[in-house]
Amino acid sequence: MLTTGMLTTGRRRPRQSLGNSGSRGYSRESQSFGKVAFGRVAVPSPVAPAEIEVIVSVPFMENTLIVRRPGRRDCLVVDPGFQPEKIIRSLQSNDLAPSAILLTHGHADHIAGNAALRQEWPALPILIGAGDAAMLTDPRANLSALGGVNVTSPSADRLLVEGDRVEAAGFEFDVLDLPGHSPGHIVYLLQTESPFIVLGGDVLFQGSIGRCDFPGGSQKLLVGGIRKKLFPLADDTIVYPGHGAPTTIGHERRTNPFCGKNAGLFDIE
Numbered sequence: 572m573l574t575t576g577m578l579t580t581g582r583r584r585p586r587q588s589l590g591n592s593g594s595r596g597y598s599r600e601s602q603s604f605g606k607v608a609f610g611r612v613a614v615p616s617p618v619a620p621a622e623i624e625v626i627v628s629v630p631f632m633e634n635t636l637i638v639r640r641p642g643r644r645d646c647l648v649v650d651p652g653f654q655p656e657k658i659i660r661s662l663q664s665n666d667l668a669p670s671a672i673l674l675t676h677g678h679a680d681h682i683a684g685n686a687a688l689r690q691e692w693p694a695l696p697i698l699i700g701a702g703d704a705a706m707l708t709d710p711r712a713n714l715s716a717l718g719g720v721n722v723t724s725p726s727a728d729r730l731l732v733e734g735d736r737v738e739a740a741g742f743e744f745d746v747l748d749l750p751g752h753s754p755g756h757i758v759y760l761l762q763t764e765s766p767f768i769v770l771g772g773d774v775l776f777q778g779s780i781g782r783c784d785f786p787g788g789s790q791k792l793l794v795g796g797i798r799k800k801l802f803p804l805a806d807d808t809i810v811y812p813g814h815g816a817p818t819t820i821g822h823e824r825r826t827n828p829f830c831g832k833n834a835g836l837f838d839i840e
């Protein structure tokens with residue numbers, strides 16, 4: 572059965588971020604962009620461009636995304652965080668019906684809302700990278716036990732690996748493995764949009780990258796994956812990270828102090 576215990580408690584709030592690396596925080600900016608709709612289309616498109624709503628959950632300022640095409644009721648929920656009531660309220664007030672939960676990784680701040688969403692929509696499938704699937708049901712593995720809050724989720728309905736494609740709610744997402752912040756971290760790439768969109772989780776942030784000091788973390792893998800798999804994407808590709816404001820591939824390739832042009836690494840233009 573679904574486990575709802577301890578999902579909404581805020582009694583203990585670990586101060587350290589579960590997401591980004593280093594001190595380049597996002598302060599209040601991360602909350603201010605609220606609802607972001609993309610109407611920019613470089614070429615005529617037969618379908619309405621993706622509309623993405625960002626819902627920020629305390630205490631980790633984690634971004635849940637609601638991804639949909641205008642005019643459709645079905646949509647996707649990406650990384651439901653610690654305030655599922657805000658997500659459910661938004662879905663219901665917009666008369667939306669989620670068709671899947673897409674997870675970028677299994678850390679608690681990205682999965683804490685799963686159980687509550689499942690209570691509301693019992694048939695809602697949960698998709699996660701194969702390497703992080705065990706975190707869903709293990710509070711130590713998903714790091715919630717560290718903060719004294721035992722977060723669990725229903726188990727996954729589909730395990731994803733690089734090369735998989737997820738077709739739902741009028742979208743086709745290509746899955747890329749991007750380990751380093753967590754062992755089974757994946758990102759979802761929407762190549763049908765113009766510009767492309769990456770639902771990026773805790774990989775590449777505006778001016779930062781995901782933390783690599785958790786179990787199974789590796790900065791070498793993370794930076795290598797960003798440079799090999801994300802930086803070849805077009806400059807105007809939009810990245811929606813798991814914390815903080817959206818950014819673009821071009822901006823991070825030029826300026827990111829951990830993996831960009833000035834990071835002291837080789838082979839980057």
Ligand SMILES: [Zn+2]
Nearest residue numbers: 589590678773
């Ligand atoms: Zn994380």
